[in-house]
Amino acid sequence: MRPDAAIGVWTLRWRRFRRHRTGMASLFILLALIAFVLAAYPLESLLHIDPDTTDLFARFDPPGPGHYLGMDEAGRDVLIRLMVGGQISLLVGLLATVIGGVIGTIIGVIAGYFGGRLDGVLMRFTDGMIALPLLPLLIVLGAVDLTKLGFSADFAHSGAAGFWRIVIIISIVDWTSIARLVRAATMQIRERDYVRAARAAGAGAPYMMATHILPNIATPVIVSFTLTVGRVILFESVLSFLGFGVVPPTPSWGNMLNNAQELVTTAPMLAVYPGLLIFVTVIAVNFLGDGLQHAFDPRSEK
Amino acid sequence: MSELLGVDRLSVHFPARGGQTVRAVENVSFSIEAGETLALVGESGSGKSTLGFTVAGLQTATSGSLRFQGETLTKATWPAARSKIQIVFQDPFGALDPRMPVSDIIAEPLLIQRIGNAASRRTRAAELVEQVGLPRDALNRYPHEFSGGQRQRIAIARALSPAPLLIVADEPLSALDVSIQSQVLNLLKEVQEASHLSYLFISHDLAVVNHLVDRVAVLYLGRLVEVAPREALFAHPAHPYTKALLDAVPRIGRARRRHSGIKGEMPSPLNPPPGCVFHTRCPKAQPICSKVPPALEPAATPGQSAACHFKEA
Numbered sequence: 135m136r137p138d139a140a141i142g143v144w145t146l147r148w149r150r151f152r153r154h155r156t157g158m159a160s161l162f163i164l165l166a167l168i169a170f171v172l173a174a175y176p177l178e179s180l181l182h183i184d185p186d187t188t189d190l191f192a193r194f195d196p197p198g199p200g201h202y203l204g205m206d207e208a209g210r211d212v213l214i215r216l217m218v219g220g221q222i223s224l225l226v227g228l229l230a231t232v233i234g235g236v237i238g239t240i241i242g243v244i245a246g247y248f249g250g251r252l253d254g255v256l257m258r259f260t261d262g263m264i265a266l267p268l269l270p271l272l273i274v275l276g277a278v279d280l281t282k283l284g285f286s287a288d289f290a291h292s293g294a295a296g297f298w299r300i301v302i303i304i305s306i307v308d309w310t311s312i313a314r315l316v317r318a319a320t321m322q323i324r325e326r327d328y329v330r331a332a333r334a335a336g337a338g339a340p341y342m343m344a345t346h347i348l349p350n351i352a353t354p355v356i357v358s359f360t361l362t363v364g365r366v367i368l369f370e371s372v373l374s375f376l377g378f379g380v381v382p383p384t385p386s387w388g389n390m391l392n393n394a395q396e397l398v399t400t401a402p403m404l405a406v407y408p409g410l411l412i413f414v415t416v417i418a419v420n421f422l423g424d425g426l427q428h429a430f431d432p433r434s435e436k
Numbered sequence: 437m438s439e440l441l442g443v444d445r446l447s448v449h450f451p452a453r454g455g456q457t458v459r460a461v462e463n464v465s466f467s468i469e470a471g472e473t474l475a476l477v478g479e480s481g482s483g484k485s486t487l488g489f490t491v492a493g494l495q496t497a498t499s500g501s502l503r504f505q506g507e508t509l510t511k512a513t514w515p516a517a518r519s520k521i522q523i524v525f526q527d528p529f530g531a532l533d534p535r536m537p538v539s540d541i542i543a544e545p546l547l548i549q550r551i552g553n554a555a556s557r558r559t560r561a562a563e564l565v566e567q568v569g570l571p572r573d574a575l576n577r578y579p580h581e582f583s584g585g586q587r588q589r590i591a592i593a594r595a596l597s598p599a600p601l602l603i604v605a606d607e608p609l610s611a612l613d614v615s616i617q618s619q620v621l622n623l624l625k626e627v628q629e630a631s632h633l634s635y636l637f638i639s640h641d642l643a644v645v646n647h648l649v650d651r652v653a654v655l656y657l658g659r660l661v662e663v664a665p666r667e668a669l670f671a672h673p674a675h676p677y678t679k680a681l682l683d684a685v686p687r688i689g690r691a692r693r694r695h696s697g698i699k700g701e702m703p704s705p706l707n708p709p710p711g712c713v714f715h716t717r718c719p720k721a722q723p724i725c726s727k728v729p730p731a732l733e734p735a736a737t738p739g740q741s742a743a744c745h746f747k748e749a
Contacts, residue, residue, distance in 0.1 A: 140539030140558040140575040327531040328541075331594065334492045335545035336518035345544075349535040430535060432578035 147429040157425015160418040167415060171220035183211045185218045186383040194401055206404055207397055210383075216407055219385035222297065224415065226386070227367040230304035235359050238309035242316025243343050247324055257317065263310045269376075275303045276378030293384055300373055300380060304366055312358050319351035352430040360423035364416035387412050439506070440634050441468040441491065441521075441602055446500035448486050448658075458705050460486040462658040463500070465732070468602065473628070473635040475645040475666075477681070478655035479702055485606055487655065488638045492523040492604045505601070519549045522595035526607040528587035532579040538565070538590055539575040545598045564593040567630075568623060585616035589623065596627060604636045609644055621647060642685050646670060651739070654678050657713045658705055660732055664740035674735035674742035676720050712745070720746045 151157055178184065181200055189209035197204040203212040245256040276299070280290035289295050323329065329346050337345075348355075371388020374380040380389060387408040394405035428434050448461040460483045468474045476484045489495040491502065493514055502509040504517050522545065525531040532541055540547075542564050543557040552560070558575075565574050568589040579587055588608060595603050605624070609617040621644060627633065639645050645652060645666070652669045654662040654677065662675040673679040680698040698717045703709055709716050715725035724745055732743040742748075 140537070140543075140561055142554075143537055143540050146537055146576060326533075327525040327527060328533040328536075330489075330494055331523060331525065331531060331591075332544060332548060334494055334518065334521070334523045335548045335598070336515055337548045341548065345536075346533055350533065352535075432535060432537075433580050 150432070151425050151429035154425040154428045156421040157428065160421035160425065163414065163418040164422065167220065167224065167411070167418070171217050171224060174214060174217035174221065177214060177217065181214075183214050185210060185215045185385055203407065204403070207393070207401065212404065212407060215385040215390065216387070216411065219387050219390055219408065220411060222380055222384070223367050223370060223387040223412070226297070226301055226304070226370045226380075227363045227415070229301045230308065230366045230370075231359055231362045233301065234305040234308035235312050235355075235362065237305065238312030239316050239348075239355060241309070242313040243320050243347060245313070246317040246320025247339060247343060247347065249321070249324075253317070257314075260310050260313050263307070268307060271307065272303060272373065272376065272378065275299075275306070276373070276376070293380075296378070296380055296384075299378060300370055303373065303378065304369060308362060308366070312355065312362075315354055315358055316351060319354055320347050323347050323350045349430055353427050356423045356426050356430075360420045363419045364412070367412055367415065438470055439467050440470045440472075440504070441636070442503035443467065443487075443491070444501045444503060446487070446490065446502070447498045448483070448490055448495060449498040452706060456706050459708060460658050460705060461490065462708075464655075464658070464660050465500075466653050466660065466663055468634050468636060470601065471628075471632045471634055472651065473637055473649040475649040475652045476636060476638045476655060477640060477642065477645060477652060479640065481702055481705070482655045483658035483705070484638045484640075484655050486658075488523070488604045488606050488636060491602075491636055492521055493518060494523070519545060519551070519598035520601045521604065522598065522600040522602070523604045523606065524588070524591050524595050524608045527611050528584050528591055529611075531591045532587055534579055537576055537578055538570075538582075541579070541590060542593045542597055544594060549598055551598060560597060561593075564596055567596070567627065568593045583616075584612050585620060588612060588616075588620050592620075592623060592627065596631070599631065600633065602634045602636065604638070606638045607640070608637075610639070610641065617644070624648065642682065654681065657702055657708055659713055660743065661714065662735075662740075662742040662744075663732070664735070664737065664742075668737035668740045672736060672748060674740055674747040675714075675744045676718050676746075677714050678742075680719075712743070714744075720744075722746070 183200070187210065189205070192205045192209040193207055195201065195205040195209070201211050201213070203216070206212050206215065241256055241260065245253040280295055281287050285295070323346065329342060332342060332346060368388055370380065370386060371392050374386060374389045375392055380386045382389065390408040391405060391412070394401070394408070398405050443464060443466050446461060446464045447459070450458040450460060452458045464487060466474070476487060478484045486495060490497050504521065507513055509517055539558055539561040542561040546552055546557045546560060551557070562572060562575060565572060570586060570589055574582070579590065582590065608624070609620055612620060624635070625648065628635065637645070637649055649666055651663065651665050653660055654675065656677050662669070662673065662678045664674065669678065670682065673682055677698070698719070700717050703713070703716055709726065711724075711726040711728055712718070712730050715721040718725065722745070728745070730743045730745050732741050734740070735742045735747050
C-alpha cells in the first residue's frame with residue numbers, strides 16, 4: 135500500500151513503530167505497569183489498607199484474602215507497598231532520565247554544532263562535572279537545607295521535597311555521559327551535505343538541530359536513555375539508603391529490594407516481587423528503545 | 437539578456453597552520469546571464485567548489501562582492517536571495533538526509549523559507565517528483581531505497597522546489613555511472629528549458645561541459661585564467677593552460693601525443709608562485725611571467741578573455 139500523496143514524517147515513524155512487535159508489546163507493558171501503580175488509590179480505599187501501617191502480629195503472613203501478596207517483615211501489605219513504591223520508582227526513573235537526558239542532549243548538541251570556543255567551555259564544564267567525586271557531592275547536595283533556599287518548612291520536610299531532591303540530584307550527576315555522546319555524534323552530522331543544503335536554503339541552528347541532527351543521532355541517544363532508566367531506579371535505592379530522598383517508611387522498589395536482602399533466606403518473595411518489577415520495567419524500556427530506533431532509522435530491519 | 441549573478445573581485449582565504457593563508461579563490465570576477473549556463477572547470481584543488489559554495493551562500497567571501505539581480509548581496513539581502521539560489525551536490529548519497537522521507541526532503545527549502553503551508557508544500561513535492569521523472573510513490577519512501585541517479589533526481593527536485601533562478605551544480609554527474617550521467621544531464625537541460633534557469637556548473641569533465649554549457653570559465657589555483665563562449669574555447673583556446681586541458685581529453689581516432697601535457701603538480705595555494713601562477717608549468721613561460729601577474733583581457737574571439745601575457749590573439 136503506497137498512497138500517492140505525501141504523508142508526514144511522524145506518521146511514517148508511527149507506522150514503523152507499530153510494526154515493531156516487541157516495541158509495541160513493551161509500550162503496553164509500561165502502560166500496564168503505570169496502571170498497576172496507580173491502582174494503589176482505589177485499592178487503598180476499597181480494602182481500607184495503608185502502605186505504612188504496621189501490624190506486628192501479622193509479620194510474614196502468607197497471601198490471603200485482603201492481602202493478596204501477604205505481609206512483610208513489619209506486617210505491612212506487600213501489594214499496596216509495591217504499588218505505592220512503584221509510583222515513586224517509575225516517576226524518579228523516568229523524570230530523572232528525561233531531565234538529565236534533555237540537559238545532556240542540549241549541551242551536547244550546542245557544543246557539537248557550534249564548536250569552537252563555546253564547545254571548549256561547555257566540554258571543560260562537563261569534564262569538571264565528571265571529575266567530581268560522586269558520593270561526597272551527593273552528601274553535600276543531600277544536606278542542602280531547603281528552608282534556607284526559601285522553601286517553607288512544611289515543604290522541606292515533606293515526602294515531595296525528598297522526591298524532588300532525588301530527581302534533581304540524579305539529573306545533575308547523570309547528564310554528562312549523554313552530553314559527550316551527543317556532542318561527538320553531532321560533529322559527525324554537522325558537515326554532511328544535507329545540512330549544507332539546508333543552510334544554503336537559509337535554515338537556522340534550531341531548525342538544523344531539530345530536523346537533521348537529532349533524528350540522525352537518535353540511535354545512540356535512545357540506547358543511552360534506555361540504559362539510564364534502569365540504572366536510575368537502582369540508584370534511587372542507593373541514595374535512599376544513604377538517607378537522602380525517599381525516607382522510610384515510604385516505599386520504593388529500590389528500598390524494598392534493599393530491605394529484603396537480609397531476609398532473603400526467610401522470606402525470599404519480598405526480594406522477588408520488587409526485583410521482578412524492576413526487571414520487567416528495565417526490559418520493557420529497552421525494547422521500547424529498540425522500537426523507537428526502528429521508527430527513526432528507516433534502514434533498520436526488524 | 438540581463439545579468440543574473442555578478443561576481444566582483446571575489447577572494448576566499450582560509451587560515452592554515454602556522455599563521456599561513458590558503459588562497460583558495462583569488463580576485464575572481466565573472467557574471468552569469470539569466471537562462472545561461474556557465475561552466476567552472478579546473479583541476480581538483482583549483483578552488484572551483486569553494487567558489488561555488490560562496491555563490492550558494494555556504495562560504496563567506498574574504499573580500500569582493502556578489503551581485504544578484506542587480507543587488508549586492510549583504511547580510512540584509514542574503515535571506516531573500518537564498519530561495520533563488522540553490523545547490524546540487526556531487527555525492528548523491530550524502531546530499532539527502534537518510535532519516536527524512538523524500539517528500540520532506542524536496543519541500544525542505546519551502547519549509548525553511550516559510551513558503552506556503554504544509555498541504556501546498558506536499559502538493560509541490562508531488563509535482564516535482566513527477567517533473568524529475570520519479571514515480572509518485574517515491575514521496576513516502578526514504579533515500580536509501582533509491583539508486584545514485586534517482587537520488588540525484590531527488591536532489592535536483594529539492595533545488596527546484598523554491599523556483600530558483602540560479603542553481604549551483606557542484607560536479608552533479610561525477611559520482612554517477614556513465615549511463616546514468618546522460619539521463620541526469622538531459623534532466624538538467626529539460627528543467628532549464630521549462631523554468632528558464634541559470635546554472636553555475638562546476639565540473640572537471642570537458643565532454644559533459646561541451647554538452648550543456650553556454651560559456652566556460654577556467655580556474656587555476658584560485659585564479660580565473662580564461663573565460664570564453666563554449667565554441668570559441670573548444671576551437672581556439674587562448675590560454676596555454678586551457679589548451680593543455682583540452683589536449684588531455686582522450687579522443688577516439690587521435691594518436692596519443694605524449695609531450696603535449698603539462699608537467700608537474702599544481703603549486704600549493706599556501707604559497708602561490710609570483711607573477712603568473714601558471715608560469716611554473718607553462719610551456720610558453722618567459723622571464724616576465726614570473727614577475728608580472730597578467731590581467732584577464734579580451735582575446736581573439738568576441739566574448740573571450742584570458743589572463744596570459746602571450747595569449748593566442
